Structure formats: structure tokens, C-alpha cells
Amino acid sequence: xMEINKFVLAVITTNPKKVPSGAAVxxxxxxxxxxxxxxxxxxxxxxxxxxxTEEMYVIVRH
Amino acid sequence: MNEYIYPVVLGVIVGxxxxxxxxxxxxxxxxxxxxxxxxxxxxxxxxxxxxxVAIPSIMEEDFTAITFLTVAxxxxxxxxxxxxxxxxxxxxxxxxxxxxxxxxGIAIAFESRNYLVMFTSLITxxxxxxxxxxxxxxxxxxxxxxxxVMMSGGKLSDIVEIKYVKPHFDGAGLYVDxxxxxxxxxxxxQEEILKYGMGFILVPKNFNVNTTIANLGQRQAxxxxxxxxxxxxxxxxxxxxxxxxxRDLDDGRVGVFxxxxxxxxxxxxxxxxxxxxxxNAIKMPKxxxxxx
Numbered sequence: 163x164m165e166i167n168k169f170v171l172a173v174i175t176t177n178p179k180k181v182p183s184g185a186a187v188x189x190x191x192x193x194x195x196x197x198x199x200x201x202x203x204x205x206x207x208x209x210x211x212x213x214x215t216e217e218m219y220v221i222v223r224h
Numbered sequence: 225m226n227e228y229i230y231p232v233v234l235g236v237i238v239g240x241x242x243x244x245x246x247x248x249x250x251x252x253x254x255x256x257x258x259x260x261x262x263x264x265x266x267x268x269x270x271x272x273x274x275x276x277v278a279i280p281s282i283m284e285e286d287f288t289a290i291t292f293l294t295v296a297x298x299x300x301x302x303x304x305x306x307x308x309x310x311x312x313x314x315x316x317x318x319x320x321x322x323x324x325x326x327x328x329g330i331a332i333a334f335e336s337r338n339y340l341v342m343f344t345s346l347i348t349x350x351x352x353x354x355x356x357x358x359x360x361x362x363x364x365x366x367x368x369x370x371x372x373v374m375m376s377g378g379k380l381s382d383i384v385e386i387k388y389v390k391p392h393f394d395g396a397g398l399y400v401d402x403x404x405x406x407x408x409x410x411x412x413x414q415e416e417i418l419k420y421g422m423g424f425i426l427v428p429k430n431f432n433v434n435t436t437i438a439n440l441g442q443r444q445a446x447x448x449x450x451x452x453x454x455x456x457x458x459x460x461x462x463x464x465x466x467x468x469x470x471r472d473l474d475d476g477r478v479g480v481f482x483x484x485x486x487x488x489x490x491x492x493x494x495x496x497x498x499x500x501x502x503x504n505a506i507k508m509p510k511x512x513x514x515x516x
Contacts, residue, residue, distance in 0.1 A: 197410060197411065197412075200409060200410055201410055201412065201413075204410065204413075204464065205461065208461055208463055209463060210406075210407075210408070210409075210463050210464045211408075211409040211410045211413070211464070212396065212407040212408070212409045213395070213396035213407065213408075213409035213410075219409045219410075223463075224463060
């Protein structure tokens with residue numbers, strides 16, 4: 163049986179145009195704010211903050 | 225009292241002592257708990273008893289008594305199951321788990337050590353009955369040494385060269401040498417990783433080794449042993465701080481990224497070199513006959 167064991171828990175971005183559907187998205191003003199939110203979410207969600215591009219982070223549970 | 229009492233008693237004593245000798249607690253810290261030790265000493269005693277009575281029963285022409293040894297075999301398979309179950313249960317609470325392959329290796333070792341005990345007792349009793357006490361003691365010593373040799377497997381330092389490389393970031397990607405480990409997004413997490421992390425490259429000495437160190441169980445065993453010996457900078461709520469071992473697809477080298485609390489390069493190299501090569505991870509692709 164296939165088991166899904168990686169989840170995108172949240173997306174944090176500064177670019178409103180590049181927002182995926184189907185995930186919790188946090189819009190941020192700038193990079194600084196994005197990092198702060200990503201740090202907190204990482205701690206809260208027990209996931210890892212991965213950088214996709216300079217303007218987008220995802221929190222993934224492994 | 226009959227003529228077999230002394231040989232059997234000696235066989236049982238030597239066998240039990242062999243088990244105790246093989247039950248030393250090492251850096252793997254297993255089994256540390258007293259009850260675990262008692263279980264294994266008791267089973268070793270039973271194994272010694274079974275090994276000792278085999279020869280006298282043959283001498284009495286009581287051949288059916290030998291079938292008792294089959295009971296012993298199934299008994300000790302049970303030991304393997306017991307160890308496997310206990311360790312698997314406990315593994316989920318380890319900071320850096322041992323992994324199934326390592327557990328299976330330990331479980332097999334526990335089973336086979338009982339057979340070594342039986343062998344030692346059998347040899348001791350046999351030589352006592354054939355010759356005398358002194359010959360039996362010498363034979364027992366040889367059997368113990370043999371058991372010791374058979375018990376210890378290979379080490380990683382026999383099959384790979386270990387080199388220290390400082391881990392670095394390329395964008396968000398963490399690398400050990402040119403081997404990609406994982407993506408770490410947050411700058412402060414990256415700083416932590418550079419501060420605490422160490423990287424090692426395992427270069428296989430031949431092609432067979434390639435598959436051995438590619439084995440995920442073997443890699444997990446390395447991470448577990450290093451984390452046990454040198455400590456690990458991580459906690460349950462910090463999944464970004466995790467030791468990992470990844471492979472270079474090009475040439476089969478393995479990049480090991482660890483987060484030890486004690487960051488001494490020489491010591492870490494020694495610890496990695498001392499990791500046992502797991503029996504279940506060893507493959508011999510070179511032995512396969514492929515027409516040229």
C-alpha cells in the first residue's frame with residue numbers, strides 16, 4: 163500500500179500571483195516577514211521550512 | 225553420581241561463562257538493563273546444558289536424545305523474535321533510530337550466540353570424556369576464542385575510506401562535498417547547521433562495497449552509531465536538524481551529514497570506521513557470473 167508521508171502544510175510567499183491552491187497560504191509584505199512566519203510555522207507544525215524560490219517557502223512534514 | 229556428572233557440569237559452566245563473556249555491554253549500550261542480561265544468561269545456561277548432554281547421550285547410545293537439539297533450535301529462534309520485537313518497539317523513541325536492518329542484525333547475533341554456547345559446551349564435554357579435565361579446559365579456551373572470532377563481523381573502516389568535508393550551502397541546498405543532502409530554507413536554521421554540522425564522505429574501496437553502503441539500513445546504522453557515540457544536536461520538535469546520509473549517483477560515494485555534540489574530526493572518523501557492516505546489507509555483485 164502506498165503511504166503518503168510528505169505533506170505540504172503551509173505556503174509562505176511574498177508574491178500574491180504565485181499562490182497554489184489547496185494549501186494554507188500566508189501572504190507576507192517582505193522577505194523579513196516571510197522568514198519570521200516560516201520560522202514560527204516550522205516550530206509549530208513540526209515540519210521543515212524549505213525554500214522553493216526567493217519569494218516562496220513551503221513547510222513540509224517528512 | 226555417574227561418570228558424566230563432572231564433564232556435564234564443566235560443559236555447562238564453560239558455556240554459561242562464554243555467554244556472559246559475549247554479553248558485554250559496549251558503546252551500543254545494549255542490553256544495559258539488568259533483566260535483559262538475566263534473560264540472556266539464563267538462556268545461555270539452557271543452551272550450555274543442551275550442548276553438554278549431547279555427547280553423554282550418544283555414548284549411552286540414546287540417539288533419540290539428540291532430537292532435543294531441535295527443540296533448542298526453535299527455542300533460540302524465539303530469542304531472535306524477542307529481541308527483534310523489543311528493539312523495534314523501542315526504536316520509535318530513539319532520537320536517531322537504529323533502523324530495521326540493524327535490529328535484524330542484532331537479533332541474529334543474539335540467536336547465533338546461543339548456538340556458539342552450545343558448541344563450546346559440546347566441545348568441552350566431548351574432550352573431557354575422551355581425554356581428561358586439562359585437555360577439556362584447553363579445548364574450551366580454543367572454542368571460546370573461536371566463538372569470539374565468529375561473533376565479530378566486519379567494520380566499515382575495512383571497506384571504505386572516510387574523509388572529512390565541511391558541509392556548505394548552495395542557495396537553500398545543503399551539500400557535503402558535491403552530494404546533495406536536503407533543502408533548508410531559513411537562514412537561521414542554515415547558520416545552526418553550519419555551526420553544528422559535520423560532513424563525511426565514504427569512498428567505497430571496491431564495487432561490492434558500493435551496494436553495501438548504499439543500503440538504507442547500513443546508512444541508518446552509521447547515523448545511529450555516530451549519534452550514540454558523539455551525541456546529537458536535535459530534538460523531537462526540530463525536524464530540520466536531522467543527520468542524513470545520501471548517495472552520489474555517479475560513483476556510489478556516500479555523503480554523511482551529522483550533528484554531533486562533540487565535534488572532533490578524528491574521533492568521528494574512528495566512530496564511523498567502527499560501525500559494523502551489517503550482514504544483511506552485504507551484497508556480492510562481483511560473485512554473479514555475467515557473460516562478457
